[in-house]
Amino acid sequence: MPELPEVETIRRALEKQALGCRITNLIVLRKDYIQTGLKQISSLKGLPIEAIGRRGKILAVHLTGGWILLHHLGMSGRILLKRSNEPIDPHTHIRILLDDGVWEIRQCDARRFGYLAVMRESDLDRFSPWTRLGVDALDLRLSVFCDLLRQRKQPIKSFLLDQRPVAGLGNIYADESLFRAGIHPLRPAGSLSREETKYLLQSIQHVLRESISAGGSTINDYQSLDGSLGEFQRQHRVYGKAGDPCPNCGALIEKIIVGGRSAHFCRKCQSADATRIFMEQKENR
DNA sequence: ATGATTTCCTGTAGGC
DNA sequence: TGCCTACAGGAAATCA
Numbered sequence: 001m002p003e004l005p006e007v008e009t010i011r012r013a014l015e016k017q018a019l020g021c022r023i024t025n026l027i028v029l030r031k032d033y034i035q036t037g038l039k040q041i042s043s044l045k046g047l048p049i050e051a052i053g054r055r056g057k058i059l060a061v062h063l064t065g066g067w068i069l070l071h072h073l074g075m076s077g078r079i080l081l082k083r084s085n086e087p088i089d090p091h092t093h094i095r096i097l098l099d100d101g102v103w104e105i106r107q108c109d110a111r112r113f114g115y116l117a118v119m120r121e122s123d124l125d126r127f128s129p130w131t132r133l134g135v136d137a138l139d140l141r142l143s144v145f146c147d148l149l150r151q152r153k154q155p156i157k158s159f160l161l162d163q164r165p166v167a168g169l170g171n172i173y174a175d176e177s178l179f180r181a182g183i184h185p186l187r188p189a190g191s192l193s194r195e196e197t198k199y200l201l202q203s204i205q206h207v208l209r210e211s212i213s214a215g216g217s218t219i220n221d222y223q224s225l226d227g228s229l230g231e232f233q234r235q236h237r238v239y240g241k242a243g244d245p246c247p248n249c250g251a252l253i254e255k256i257i258v259g260g261r262s263a264h265f266c267r268k269c270q271s272a273d274a275t276r277i278f279m280e281q282k283e284n285r
Numbered sequence: 286a287t288g289a290t291t292t293c294c295t296g297t298a299g300g301c
Numbered sequence: 302t303g304c305c306t307a308c309a310g311g312a313a314a315t316c317a
Contacts, residue, residue: 001310057311075310076295091295111294113311129312154288163312171310220297220309260290261310290316299307 001219002073003057004137004168005211006230010079011054013225014061014105017081022048022099023063033093033109035072036127037118043067044118056133056167066121070130074113076221080106110221137168137204145201149189156192156200157185158259169204172217172239175264177204179238184270185256185263210235238264 002010026041028034034041047063054060059079061069071079084097084104094107094116107116117127124130135144148165149156159165160174169177178185180203183196192200211217216230219240223229237247242255246266255264 003311072311074294074312109294110296111310113294132312158288161311259288262308288317290314292314293312295309297308300305301303 001075001170001172001221002077002216003170003173004054005173005208005232006216006224007054007057007059007073008212009216009224009230011052011059014059014079014081015052017103017225018049018098018105019052020048021103022046023096024099024101025095025097027095027097028093029088029095030093030112033107033112033115035070035115035117035129040067040118044069055130055136056163057170058130058133062121068119068121068124070117070119070127071107072114072117072129074109074111074115076111077107077109077114078221078223079225080108080223080227081225082106132164133167134163134165135167137166138208140166140201140204142198142201146194146197149192149197152189154189155186155258156183156189157261157263159189160204161259161261168208171261171263172219172236173204173207173211175239176207176236179265179270180207182270184267185258185265187271238266240264 023044026044028041031038044063044067047065047067049061050064051062053062057072059071081103083102089108091110092106092108096105098104119127152159157174157178160169161171177200181200183192183200211232214230214232214235215224215228217232217236218229219233238253241253242264244253246253246269248266248269251266251268253264253266255262
């Protein structure tokens, strides 16, 4: 499930490999994978790739002339650089042929929760999946984080997964950040002290940076641009580790459902009475 | 209005 | 061994 570190890993690889390349053709193998801009695709031929950006989990490929490709990978999406003569994976939905005639960028996505959106940069502010995105988690500052958390009653875990206030965290890095900050996933977001908020922010940014250095986390599907796998899953402490001993205290890692998503945590290391506080607040309403 | 639930989709893991 | 079900989840829609 590509989250910020995985998308950033792909972004860096793409910057190295494809910046300045001209798009000779964009082939759509599955039309309903194009979120918006299907009709405009023919006007992209011949345009060079000018810059490659990212906001949260969205990869933004800027072309000359103000065109932009927004790639979202959902949870099983991949962006791969392949030779054009290589066989096409059955779940390949997009092929972007490059001007060397040898290489192409492919977007593959078995579960199809991802998409490609094509538009002019001037239309970005009318594309809600983009405009709704909050501040990128790596750019978040403490004062802003405090303001965002204030008054919120939802569990901190749910807050972290919501891309509208802060963009980039998914289930893996939300759980790993909360563990490293010693904060229970059910804690009401607005109940965090300034100290806890500071520590959580540090944990989030530390975990994200460490993961980027390790090329992201590969659980099932994730691959980088060249098909290589991430290594950060080796440093996961709680995600996917229900029933294992906590690396900190040895108590068993638990898995609960928060906001319809699995949440992995250590009851002992992540404030023991947090659940009670949450439940009391819920009952008082 | 807020939070909880459902929906999309397919590969894989687990149970019997 | 093989089938069948449950589960994984990003984000939008829908429900309560």
